[in-house]
Amino acid sequence: MSKEIVVSGIRSTGYLHLGNYFGAIQNYVLMQDNYDCFFFVADYHSLTTHPKPTELKQNVFRVAAENIASGLDPEKVALYAQSDVPETAELYLILNMLAYMGELEKVPTFKDKVRQQPDNVNAGLLTYPVLMAADILLHKAVKVPVGKDQEQHLEMARNFASRFNARYGDFFPEPQVFRFNHEAVKIMSLDGEGKMSKSENINATIYLSDEDDVIRKKIMKAKTDSGPTEPNSVMPEYIQNLFLLMSLCSKPETVESFRSNFNNCNIRYGDMKKQLAEDMATFVAPIREHAAELQKDEEKLRKILKAGAEKARESASKTIEGARKLIGINYY
Ligand code: AMP
Numbered sequence: 001m002s003k004e005i006v007v008s009g010i011r012s013t014g015y016l017h018l019g020n021y022f023g024a025i026q027n028y029v030l031m032q033d034n035y036d037c038f039f040f041v042a043d044y045h046s047l048t049t050h051p052k053p054t055e056l057k058q059n060v061f062r063v064a065a066e067n068i069a070s071g072l073d074p075e076k077v078a079l080y081a082q083s084d085v086p087e088t089a090e091l092y093l094i095l096n097m098l099a100y101m102g103e104l105e106k107v108p109t110f111k112d113k114v115r116q117q118p119d120n121v122n123a124g125l126l127t128y129p130v131l132m133a134a135d136i137l138l139h140k141a142v143k144v145p146v147g148k149d150q151e152q153h154l155e156m157a158r159n160f161a162s163r164f165n166a167r168y169g170d171f172f173p174e175p176q177v178f179r180f181n182h183e184a185v186k187i188m189s190l191d192g193e194g195k196m197s198k199s200e201n202i203n204a205t206i207y208l209s210d211e212d213d214v215i216r217k218k219i220m221k222a223k224t225d226s227g228p229t230e231p232n233s234v235m236p237e238y239i240q241n242l243f244l245l246m247s248l249c250s251k252p253e254t255v256e257s258f259r260s261n262f263n264n265c266n267i268r269y270g271d272m273k274k275q276l277a278e279d280m281a282t283f284v285a286p287i288r289e290h291a292a293e294l295q296k297d298e299e300k301l302r303k304i305l306k307a308g309a310e311k312a313r314e315s316a317s318k319t320i321e322g323a324r325k326l327i328g329i330n331y332y
Pocket residue numbers: 009010011012018019020021022023024145146147148149150185186187188195196197198
């Protein structure tokens with residue numbers, strides 16, 4: 001029986017952080033044995049913010065290395081750079097004809113960008129979800145492991161797929177969000193201001209490349225308060241986030257003990273953060289070291305990305321050929 005097809009991508013816009021790891025990569029690793037996986041570095045997507053040409057390659061290679069260091073096996077999955085599969089751009093163009101201005105303008109991530117970078121509201125930002133849909137539909141994926149922040153984009157991919165099917169005939173399956181452990185993990189920034197992300201406060205973001213001491217420093221500075229005064233209080237979001245991080249990298253009994261301290265109003269956040277910092281440093285260190293080693297071996301990374309692109313193009317060209325035929329681009 002053929003395996004179900006999975007696609008996901010991570011933008012090459014900076015260093016990968018715990019949100020990327022727990023929200024995305026950990027799911028990739030869990031899926032690689034049982035699905036036909038296409039994982040890519042979304043370098044086309046990163047162009048919306050005009051990265052320096054001299055830095056692009058390094059960014060792409062680093063994201064690839066950090067994925068492998070996190071446990072992704074390029075022998076099992078196709079790991080590639082989005083721009084090595086130019087069929088992506090053709091499908092993006094086709095889907096753009098089925099995407100409406102009104103729906104694109106309403107996307108919350110677009111509205112955020114308009115707010116954050118009013119001087120650079122380019123059409124690539126507006127059509128970001130269309131490019132993402134092209135990435136996914138290009139391989140006729142049915143499952144897409146992404147964090148909660150990407151759910152709306154995925155809904156749009158389903159809309160574009162069904163619009164294409166309604167107009168030209170049944171062709172694309174409708175891709176669904178997939179999470180191995182069901183729960184959507186969303187890691188908040190350590191300053192309590194929104195989600196952890198590549199471009200927000202770097203002192204409140206833990207990167208997979210952070211040294212032990214940097215991790216300790218960042219966690220010790222994480223936002224807390226003077227603690228609950230009523231037993232079994234509701235946790236503020238920033239405290240929940242510390243517990244979430246602890247549940248992801250510490251022993252269950254450690255989390256339980258701090259949780260009961262919280263519920264009994266005798267929690268000492270300083271102690272909790274000290275413990276979390278140690279466990280987090282232990283968790284991140286092997287990933288950081290492996291990724292650094294891989295980045296030194298450019299030849300190896302190049303081979304991996306080329307092999308991944310070859311596999312991806314094989315599947316992509318079939319889809320493009322089929323889509324062209326249905327549209328009527330079939331002249332000779
Ligand atoms: P990005 O860094 O925006 O390219 O995101 C790559 C992947 O990581 C996507 O699947 C996101 O949903 C996921 N991701 C990014 N930030 C977070 C976060 N703070 N918490 C959980 N998942 C995240």
